[in-house]
Amino acid sequence: MKNDKVLLDHGSGGKISHSMFSELILPLFDNPELAKQDDGAVLTVGAGQLAFSTDSYVVEPIFFPGGNIGDLAVNGTINDVSMCGAIPQYISVGLIIEEGLPLSDLKTILESMAGAARKAGVKIVTGDTKVVPRGKADKIFINTSGIGVIAPGVNVSGSNARPGDKIIVSGTIADHGITVLSTREGLKFDSDIQTDSAPLNKMVQSMMTSEYEIHVLRDPTRGGLGTTLNEIAVQSRVGMTIFESSLPIKGAVRGICELLGFDPLYIANEGKLIAFVPEKDAQNVLEIIRQDEFGKDAVIIGEVTDKDPGRVFLTTLIGGSRIVDMLTGEQLPRIC
Amino acid sequence: MSLKYIDEYRDSGLAQILVKKIQAISHRKLRLMEVCGTHTMSIFKHGIRSVLPDHITLLSGPGCPVCVTAQRDIDAFVQFSRKENVIVTTFGDLMKVPGSGSSLAKEKADGADVRMVYSVFDAVAIARENLDKEVVFCAVGFETTTPTIAATILSAKGEGVNNFSIYSANKLTPPALAALMETDGVEIDGFILPGHVSVITGTNAYQDTFERYNIPSVITGFEPIDILNSVLLLIEQNETGVKALVNAYPRAVSDNGNLKAKAILNQVFELCDATWRGIGEIPASGMSLKNEFKAFDAAKKFNMDMPDVLEPPGCACGQILMGLKTPEECKLYKKQCTPMTPVGPCMVSSEGSCAAFYRYS
Numbered sequence: 001m002k003n004d005k006v007l008l009d010h011g012s013g014g015k016i017s018h019s020m021f022s023e024l025i026l027p028l029f030d031n032p033e034l035a036k037q038d039d040g041a042v043l044t045v046g047a048g049q050l051a052f053s054t055d056s057y058v059v060e061p062i063f064f065p066g067g068n069i070g071d072l073a074v075n076g077t078i079n080d081v082s083m084c085g086a087i088p089q090y091i092s093v094g095l096i097i098e099e100g101l102p103l104s105d106l107k108t109i110l111e112s113m114a115g116a117a118r119k120a121g122v123k124i125v126t127g128d129t130k131v132v133p134r135g136k137a138d139k140i141f142i143n144t145s146g147i148g149v150i151a152p153g154v155n156v157s158g159s160n161a162r163p164g165d166k167i168i169v170s171g172t173i174a175d176h177g178i179t180v181l182s183t184r185e186g187l188k189f190d191s192d193i194q195t196d197s198a199p200l201n202k203m204v205q206s207m208m209t210s211e212y213e214i215h216v217l218r219d220p221t222r223g224g225l226g227t228t229l230n231e232i233a234v235q236s237r238v239g240m241t242i243f244e245s246s247l248p249i250k251g252a253v254r255g256i257c258e259l260l261g262f263d264p265l266y267i268a269n270e271g272k273l274i275a276f277v278p279e280k281d282a283q284n285v286l287e288i289i290r291q292d293e294f295g296k297d298a299v300i301i302g303e304v305t306d307k308d309p310g311r312v313f314l315t316t317l318i319g320g321s322r323i324v325d326m327l328t329g330e331q332l333p334r335i336c
Numbered sequence: 337m338s339l340k341y342i343d344e345y346r347d348s349g350l351a352q353i354l355v356k357k358i359q360a361i362s363h364r365k366l367r368l369m370e371v372c373g374t375h376t377m378s379i380f381k382h383g384i385r386s387v388l389p390d391h392i393t394l395l396s397g398p399g400c401p402v403c404v405t406a407q408r409d410i411d412a413f414v415q416f417s418r419k420e421n422v423i424v425t426t427f428g429d430l431m432k433v434p435g436s437g438s439s440l441a442k443e444k445a446d447g448a449d450v451r452m453v454y455s456v457f458d459a460v461a462i463a464r465e466n467l468d469k470e471v472v473f474c475a476v477g478f479e480t481t482t483p484t485i486a487a488t489i490l491s492a493k494g495e496g497v498n499n500f501s502i503y504s505a506n507k508l509t510p511p512a513l514a515a516l517m518e519t520d521g522v523e524i525d526g527f528i529l530p531g532h533v534s535v536i537t538g539t540n541a542y543q544d545t546f547e548r549y550n551i552p553s554v555i556t557g558f559e560p561i562d563i564l565n566s567v568l569l570l571i572e573q574n575e576t577g578v579k580a581l582v583n584a585y586p587r588a589v590s591d592n593g594n595l596k597a598k599a600i601l602n603q604v605f606e607l608c609d610a611t612w613r614g615i616g617e618i619p620a621s622g623m624s625l626k627n628e629f630k631a632f633d634a635a636k637k638f639n640m641d642m643p644d645v646l647e648p649p650g651c652a653c654g655q656i657l658m659g660l661k662t663p664e665e666c667k668l669y670k671k672q673c674t675p676m677t678p679v680g681p682c683m684v685s686s687e688g689s690c691a692a693f694y695r696y697s
Contacts, residue, residue, distance in 0.1 A: 005445045009676070016676045245348075254339055260454075261686065263381075318351035318560045320383020322696045328675035 013222030014266075014327030018231075037235065038158050039083040039218060042150065049154075051084035053077055054145035060334040062109070062139050064183045066194030069142055070109035072270060072336060074116035074124075075199050077146040079219045082204040083273065085156030086148030091117060093127040094143035099134045109140065120199035122146070148201075154208060160215040161236035163306040166282035168275045170203065170289050171196065171297040172248045173225050177267035177335050178256050191252040196294075198271030203292035207275065212285050216276035219269065222336055223327045226265035228274060229312045230326040237309045242302030242324070244316050265314075266327045268335045276304065345559030346382070354564040355387050362571045365391040367523055369516075369659050371509065372530030373400030373687025374558050380696035382560040388567065395659035396689035398512045398612060399530055401476040402429045403657060403681045403688045406611040408642040409505040410435035410681075413474045415640060416503065417448040423466060424450045425459035426474040429685045434678060436645050440474075456481075456488045456502075463492070463500035472634045475502040480532040482506045482623055483597035486604035489625070489632050501634035504624055507610055509533050510545055511621035515612075517549045522658055526552035526570035528563070531585050536601075538593025539583045546581040557585045604629055613681060614647065614654015653680035656689055663693040670694065 009016045026034060033041040040053030057073040074091060081088035093113065097106065117124050175196040182189040200219065207214055216236070220228035225247075233240055249257075249264050257264050271294055277285045282300060289295035312324040370376055376396040379385060385394060398404050414435045417424040424440065431441040431452065444450040449469075453459050456473055463471035475485050485502060492500045509530060516522055529542060534555045546553050552573035556566035566584050573579050583589050601623075610622025625633045634640065647654070651673070652666035663669050663682070673679040675691055682688035 005442065007441055007445050009441075019676070251339060258339070258342060261377075314383070316381075316383040316560075317346045317348055318382055318384070318387065318564070319348060319355075320386040320560075322380060322383040322386065325695050328695065 012327060014227055016328070017223075018326070036157065036159070037231070039080040040086070042084055048152070049150040051081045051086035051148045051150055052145070053080035053084070054143065055080055056141060056143040057336055058138070058141050058334050059180060059336050060138060061180070061183055062105070064180050064195055066179060067197045068109055068112050069140060070112035071116035072195070072197045073142040073144045074113050075120070075197050076221065076270060076336065077144040078120050078122060078199045078201050079271075079273070081146045081148040082201045083156070083217045083219055084148070084150060085154040085204070085208055085214070085217060086150045087205055088120070088122050088146050088148035088201050090125045091122050091144055091146045093124055095127070095129045096137050096141040097129065097131045098137040098139050099131055101139050106140070116199065120201050122201070151208065156214055156217050158216055158218060158232045158235040161232050161238050161276045161304050162215060162278070163238055163304050164279050165215055165276040165304040166279055166300050167229070167240065167242065167302045167304065168277060168282065168286055168289060168298055169225065169248065169301050170200070170273045170275070170295045171271070172250045172253070173220070173269055173272065174249060174253050174257065174264035174267035176270040177224070178253045180335050182256060189256055191256070193250060193252045196269055196271035198294045200271065200273050200294060203273070203289060203295050206288050206292060207285060210285070210288055212281035213278050214275055214285065215278070217273055219273050221270060222268050224264070224266040224268060225274065226263070226312070226324045227327045229324065232276070233312050234310045239305040239308040239310070240302055240312045241305055242312065242314055244314055246299055246301045248297050248299050265324060270336060342559065345557070345561040347561065350561055351387070351564060354561065354568055358392075358564070358568050358571060359389060361575055362389050362392060364574060366525040366571060366574055367393045367395055367659065368526045368528060368567065368570050369395040369397045369524045370528040371397040371399040371513065372533065373403065373685065374532065375528055375530065375563065376400065376689050376692050377687050378558045378560065379563060380692040384560060384563055385697075392567065392571070395524070396656070396692070397516070397659065398615065398657040399478070399509065400682070400685050400687040400689070401478055401481070401507070402433055402685035403653060404507060404512075404612045404615070405430075405433070405476050405505050405681060406613050407435060407645045407647055408611065409503070410439075411645060412503055412635070412640050412642045413440055414438050414443055415642070416472045416634065416638065417443040417450050419638065421469045422449070423462060423469050423471045424448065424474065425453045425462060425471060426450065427476070428452045429687070430474055430476065432678060433681045433684045456485050460488055460492050460497055460500050463497050467499060469499065470637075471500050473500070473502045475504045475506055477506055478509050478530075478533050479536045479601075482605065483536060483594070483601045486600045489604050489629055490600065492632060493629065498631065501632045501637050502625070503634040503640070504605075504622070505610075506605070506623040507612070508621050508623065509537070510541055511618050512612065512615070513542070513545045514548070515615060515618045515621070516658055517545070517551070519658055521660055524551065524659060525574055526554070528566045528570070529553055529555040531555065531557045531562070531588060534583075534585065534589040534593070536594045536597050539581065539589060539591050541593065542581055550579055552579045553581045555583045555585050555589055557588065611644070614657055648679050651680040653682045653690075656682055663690040666690070
């Protein structure tokens with residue numbers, strides 16, 4: 001049965017999103033910057049390099065434990081720019097608001113955006129507001145774009161992973177997706193988990209200004225850690241092995257995943273990065289990440305191999321091995 | 337970040353002891369079938385196949401409720417979603433299963449009111465909130481899910497929620513085991529029997545099948561230690577020739593099962609013949625609403641009598657469910673049939689063996 005309509009799956013960030021990108025979007029917009037498929041585009045402007053990235057936020061509900069759609073939208077773009085190895089500086093904001101949204105909600109969201117920008121040290125310098133009739137959007141959708149400066153000599157890309165690299169994740173996975181899910185109607189869990197939405201630019205800056213080599217940076221948002229690792233495996237044409245026993249997952253998050261049959265490897269994060277670092281520097285980079293307020297739980301979860309390029313393997317707790325594929329099908333729509 | 341009652345059953349040291357024991361006693365080539373879809377998922381997720389000797393083959397049986405749902409029933413779900421003023425409620429896995437020409441997900445994209453629920457009780461809540469509409473619940477599942485549906489029907493009747501109804505494609509496990517054993521060409525040396533289903537049915541529900549076919553049978557839980565233990569017990573029975581029906585999941589399963597759940601089930605439902613996808617009709621293997629609850633039977637309410645339809649040409653779901661083929665032996669696998677463009681239900685459900693093969697191997 002062929003799809004002739006856009007389904008929710010097309011927005012999952014998983015396999016079907018990727019095929020829409022490579023079969024529909026990329027051929028039409030064809031250019032080398034887009035074709036790199038990193039979190040943002042790296043642009044040569046004059047003598048220097050800029051990173052440029054955009055993202056839209058449609059999360060439901062718009063308020064959730066630990067944050068709301070506003071700070072999520074600002075942090076998300078800060079992180080996408082940061083993952084290019086850049087220092088994010090300026091952000092634009094596009095608001096699409098449904099008629100009837102309480103002004104007090106809008107104010108709370110805008111205050112969160114201002115707070116998030118201030119905390120990260122970036123400026124919101126331009127924007128746009130549209131209002132659509134009731135029912136034509138759901139409360140509020142936000143688009144943010146950001147630009148940042150890449151220091152001379154920095155070369156971070158999803159295509160730079162090399163066999164022998166260690167894979168570091170900056171903290172517990174799946175917090176954001178499970179937080180949003182657990183606040184949805186019909187699924188009321190009594191837990192204290194919160195979104196991990198956070199700006200990672202300072203963490204990245206400490207890493208980039210260190211003497212150590214960093215090959216890849218990526219924030220595993222939609223599609224989760226499993227999908228992001230697959231993207232990098234394909235981009236860099238390498239294999240990977242990660243260890244189930246090393247994966248950092250909060251107890252409450254694991255419990256909810258076990259109950260509902262979700263795999264935390266495919267659940268969205270909004271304040272985590274993964275870094276691919278040569279073995280010789282891995283321990284030092286890990287220490288730098290742990291010094292950051294959002295990187296205290298950072299660990300090495302696996303390594304890059306020269307076997308089975310494009311594939312990611314998980315060594316399970318019982319010593320078995322299985323493939324970690326890209327997400328197929330939407331686990332949780334409208335998570336960010 | 338440990339989880340009580342789970343981590344103990346994923347202990348790597350214990351797993352290694354079991355694997356060593358299996359390697360030590362296993363000499364014969366064996367084909368063992370896990371009947372339940374949750375077992376299939378767990379086997380893949382924990383990489384259990386990769387630690388077993390090559391001559392032990394694990395087959396996935398007819399225990400994924402979505403996978404055994406007949407194409408005509410899927411067509412019925414789609415038909416309900418096309419009716420004016422009807423809200424169709426369903427478990428998530430059913431959304432993408434293709435019927436003859438469409439799926440619930442496609443109908444939803446076309447504007448139908450199809451809502452995913454986590455519990456049938458949520459479907460009744462939707463009915464209460466939408467009194468001007470009819471709410472139909474697509475009921476699939478085995479003995480584990482059916483008692484909850486029965487309880488929901490009782491409460492909907494008690495409360496007078498008359499705009500709620502179900503289309504029952506619910507099925508029973510033991511008749512399917514017997515049907516499998518009667519099928520030509522099926523070679524199974526032991527059953528890993530479902531844990532959740534057995535919590536309701538109790539060990540005794542399998543006694544007849546065990547006695548009639550004298551086949552090694554072990555009820556077990558879903559953690560890797562549970563599964564490895566059941567494999568060890570089945571190998572032991574085959575190697576020694578001492579066959580038995582064993583409850584290796586005593587922390588959840590009793591001899592007689594959950595009597596209260598069974599009573600509610602029998603109060604609301606009665607046995608009927610049912611069509612299983614790829615297998616065909618199995619007598620007395622389905623559950624339909626008793627006469628006094630017919631007001632809640634969506635098929636009756638909407639006069640829905642779908643014709644039997646042929647399954648898509650080339651789709652080997654039926655043979656895969658009986659252990660006659662592996663997903664890799666289906667000529668559509670990974671070609672026309674992928675999780676993005678599934679042809680058969682085994683590729684759709686997260687518990688389907690084709691989806692599990694695709695994802696994890």
